[in-house]
Amino acid sequence: MCARRLVEGGARVAVLEARERVGGRLHTGTLAGAAIDRGGQWMSVGQPRLRALAEELGVASFPQRRAGIAVIDEPGAAGRLAQLGAAWATWRATRRITALMRDPPDDDGPLDAWLARTIPHPAARARIAMHAELVFAAEPAELTVRAYLERLAVTGRFAPVGPELPGGGREHRFAGGAQALALRLAEGLDVQLGVQVRAVAELAARHVVLAVPPRAARAIAADLAPEARRFLDGARTGAVVKCFAAYDRAFWRDAGLSGEVYAPSGLVRAVVDASPPGDGAILLAFVVGAAARAWGSRDPAERRAHVLAELARFLGEPAAHPIDYAEADWSAEGCVYLATSPSWRPAHGTVHIAGTESAVAWPGYMEGAIEAGERAAGEVLRELTGR
Numbered sequence: 001m002c003a004r005r006l007v008e009g010g011a012r013v014a015v016l017e018a019r020e021r022v023g024g025r026l027h028t029g030t031l032a033g034a035a036i037d038r039g040g041q042w043m044s045v046g047q048p049r050l051r052a053l054a055e056e057l058g059v060a061s062f063p064q065r066r067a068g069i070a071v072i073d074e075p076g077a078a079g080r081l082a083q084l085g086a087a088w089a090t091w092r093a094t095r096r097i098t099a100l101m102r103d104p105p106d107d108d109g110p111l112d113a114w115l116a117r118t119i120p121h122p123a124a125r126a127r128i129a130m131h132a133e134l135v136f137a138a139e140p141a142e143l144t145v146r147a148y149l150e151r152l153a154v155t156g157r158f159a160p161v162g163p164e165l166p167g168g169g170r171e172h173r174f175a176g177g178a179q180a181l182a183l184r185l186a187e188g189l190d191v192q193l194g195v196q197v198r199a200v201a202e203l204a205a206r207h208v209v210l211a212v213p214p215r216a217a218r219a220i221a222a223d224l225a226p227e228a229r230r231f232l233d234g235a236r237t238g239a240v241v242k243c244f245a246a247y248d249r250a251f252w253r254d255a256g257l258s259g260e261v262y263a264p265s266g267l268v269r270a271v272v273d274a275s276p277p278g279d280g281a282i283l284l285a286f287v288v289g290a291a292a293r294a295w296g297s298r299d300p301a302e303r304r305a306h307v308l309a310e311l312a313r314f315l316g317e318p319a320a321h322p323i324d325y326a327e328a329d330w331s332a333e334g335c336v337y338l339a340t341s342p343s344w345r346p347a348h349g350t351v352h353i354a355g356t357e358s359a360v361a362w363p364g365y366m367e368g369a370i371e372a373g374e375r376a377a378g379e380v381l382r383e384l385t386g387r
């Protein structure tokens with residue numbers, strides 16, 4: 001994004017990309033002949049920059065399929081009365097959190113203890129904790145109260161309950177997968193693949209933009225301000241594995257189910273319908289936090305069996321028999337940052353900072369990456385043109 005805006009502004013730009021592909025955390029694969037987003041996937045109505053970019057690049061989007069009943073897997077809340085009690089307590093907790101996130105308390109204590117103190121209803125507490133786990137791909141014990149509330153405040157409306165997710169970042173997907181955005185952006189740019197930058201001093205350029213995640217920036221020798229270096233040194237990440245199962249037909253729709261599942265406990269925290277538009281039937285299960293971190297140490301066949309058993313429990317026995325299956329494990333790379341900081345934004349002389357973690361709004365999302373790229377391009381162009 002940054003390179004595109006710089007070129008438009010008249011600058012000469014080289015993009016140095018460590019991988020052999022563009023896209024970074026956007027990575028589209030295929031399963032049973034359909035596109036699947038191994039990394040970033042959704043666009044929300046609250047993300048004007050992403051919508052505008054998709055239009056600019058001619059990348060079509062389509063609504064996330066949600067028709068039907070969502071399953072909330074809560075063993076403790078069987079029965080209508082218990083369900084109503086949980087919904088009421090969740091609503092109250094949500095209201096409280098929404099009020100607090102406008103003015104987050106100066107609380108660096110762990111989120112799990114805070115939830116235990118402030119939400120007495122166990123099912124409501126579990127739902128709020130589940131929502132936090134899905135947003136951060138981490139356990140509430142790993143999060144601070146402040147980082148949690150701040151992130152909610154800059155990522156649209158707070159929506160902790162599965163079926164009520166409008167504004168929560170999941171309304172639209174991109175035709176052919178989200179990586180199409182990066183591929184289109186790269187067209188017409190000088191992108192050098194397979195070039196891992198180790199030191200800024202080695203680069204022959206008047207300005208350098210670090211458009212990389214904090215952990216990658218930490219590994220690059222650059223003259224950064226001490227506050228920025230402190231943020232990088234302390235940056236912690238969540239872990240997520242996306243597990244895709246393709247079927248010959250969308251059997252869950254026969255039963256009136258949307259394919260959407262929310263499970264506060266167990267291996268799989270959420271499931272969504274990740275089918276392509278039109279024909280095709282794909283379910284996507286999210287494994288997050290500690291279970292995602294342990295993924296690589298488990299036997300692949302056993303992992304697959306475990307995920308499929310959970311899908312079958314939620315959505316019916318046919319889920320156990322996919323025609324194809326794939327996983328995208330982001331736990332080693334650490335893709336979701338548990339906290340961001342205003343110190344990871346200002347330029348350090350001629351070294352500028354981009355990347356989604358340096359965004360003001362929607363850090364951690366595509367929207368934030370666009371904002372940060374455009375802001376960094378503006379900084380450089382102002383200095384180059386002296387305006």
Ligand SMILES: Cc1cc2nc3c(=O)[nH]c(=O)nc-3n(C[C@H](O)[C@H](O)[C@H](O)COP(=O)(O)OP(=O)(O)OC[C@H]3O[C@@H](n4cnc5c(N)ncnc54)[C@H](O)[C@@H]3O)c2cc1C
Pocket residue numbers: 016017018019022023024025026038039040041042043169195196197198211212213216217220240242330335336354355356357364365366367369
């Ligand atoms: C599983 C998953 C699900 C997600 N879901 C969503 C979603 O639904 N909606 C949404 O908006 N966002 C989602 N995201 C987040 C979204 O993908 C990211 O916020 C966005 O892609 C970040 O873009 P970026 O350019 O800031 O960083 P990146 O995409 O990480 O790009 C950084 C690039 O820098 C390269 N690099 C790193 N170090 C070096 C080096 N030393 N030298 C050269 N190159 C280097 C990397 O290879 C990479 O290509 C998701 C992410 C993941 C992983």
